[in-house]
Amino acid sequence: MPTRDQHVKKASENETFADTLSTNTQASLNWKLVVMFYAAVHYVEAYLAKQLNQHLRSHTTRDNYVARESNLRNIRNQYSHLKFYGYNARYEPDQFTDQDVRDATGDLAHVKATITPLL
Numbered sequence: 001m002p003t004r005d006q007h008v009k010k011a012s013e014n015e016t017f018a019d020t021l022s023t024n025t026q027a028s029l030n031w032k033l034v035v036m037f038y039a040a041v042h043y044v045e046a047y048l049a050k051q052l053n054q055h056l057r058s059h060t061t062r063d064n065y066v067a068r069e070s071n072l073r074n075i076r077n078q079y080s081h082l083k084f085y086g087y088n089a090r091y092e093p094d095q096f097t098d099q100d101v102r103d104a105t106g107d108l109a110h111v112k113a114t115i116t117p118l119l
Contacts (some may be wrong), residue, residue: 004050004119011042015108023098030089032101036108037086040079043115047072050119059083075114078107 014035021032044062048054051071056062066072085104088094091109 001053001055002045002049004046007042007046007049008119011046011112014039014042015112023101026095029096029098029101033082033089033096034057035084035103037082037106040082040111043111044072044075046119047115050082054071071118072115075111079109081107082111 018032018035018039021028021035023029023032038072041062045055048056048062049064052065052069054065056065063080063083066076072079082104084098085100089096
């Protein structure tokens with residue numbers, strides 16, 4: 001099972017990588033959103049590893065933890081937004097914008113700020 005520290009490292013690496021991606025093309029903008037979602041996934045996984053000794057491979061199961069775990073409930077909306085962006089940027093022809101990236105950046109910052117003190 002990956003450790004809390006491994007998940008935090010992966011989340012940080014994903015954030016750093018997302019910061020290197022431009023928004024000059026639709027493809028790079030889309031991948032920036034995908035990587036930001038996976039940074040959020042790893043912050044949640046770090047919490048689950050530390051607090052509950054859990055490692056979840058299912059997005060649905062993780063979503064359920066975010067919805068019901070008392071310390072995670074207040075990131076539910078932001079996490080859901082990031083998941084929406086990450087999924088649709090991969091699979092749908094949606095045309096995301098720089099504003100979507102700014103919104104996702106705020107969502108990820110909220111997820112990180114909420115979870116980091118709990119680690």
